[in-house]
Amino acid sequence: MTEEYLDPIIHQPVRTRIFACLASAEEVTFSYLKKTLGLSDGNLTTHMKKIMDAGYAEMKKDFVNNRPRTTYKLTRKGRRAFEVYLKRLRKIFDEIGK
Amino acid sequence: MTEEYLDPIIHQPVRTRIFACLASAEEVTFSYLKKTLGLSDGNLTTHMKKIMDAGYAEMKKDFVNNRPRTTYKLTRKGRRAFEVYLKRLRKIFDEIGK
DNA sequence: TCAAATTACTTTGAATAACAAAGTATATCA
């Protein structure tokens, strides 16, 4: 059980939900994440920064109707990390049933 | 998805594993947790303190072979909180598959 | 038309959390 450590970048109340969102789609906008997860702007920015600093997601900026739009998507590395995370979580909980 | 917040007492890399351990047994000793999860003494103490402060576990102290022994067990509230946690986690991940 | 509100973020600072090193205390071992 010891080595089944849970990636602290992913295993955090807000970020786990962000990852679930990102994993379920190709890419997701800042506004969508904010609304869907009910986060403050600052909170979302800093969490995304942390995820990107880990190399788990990347950002794209463009304009739609003269408004800035920031889009995030998981990198290959991020998707892989999330898979490993899910596998470990499952293993940990499977052991409860002994 | 918004209201499916994950209890920060439980959703933390070390504590999730502590909860899995506690949930799988009636009660668990300090030494066992420490060894099984590979934690430093201080780290384990502070995490357990946090879990107890939330009313999720309780501590029993006795002596075995003239040695102090600290035993932890989930309270009813703690077990319930863990169940809710697991249900929410599952829901969040189920949504990935859309 | 211009002031106010809205959208879309980022920066910053204060509160909280996480962790290990050092500390306390008893027991065993050589």
Place this chain on the structure above:
DNA sequence: TGATATACTTTGTTATTCAAAGTAATTTGA
């Protein structure tokens, strides 16, 4: 009896989390 081990707790530093305030462009309403 000095050294090592077991069983913890306290303390202090560093890292993390979050929202308030800040920036900038845009739309809306009087």
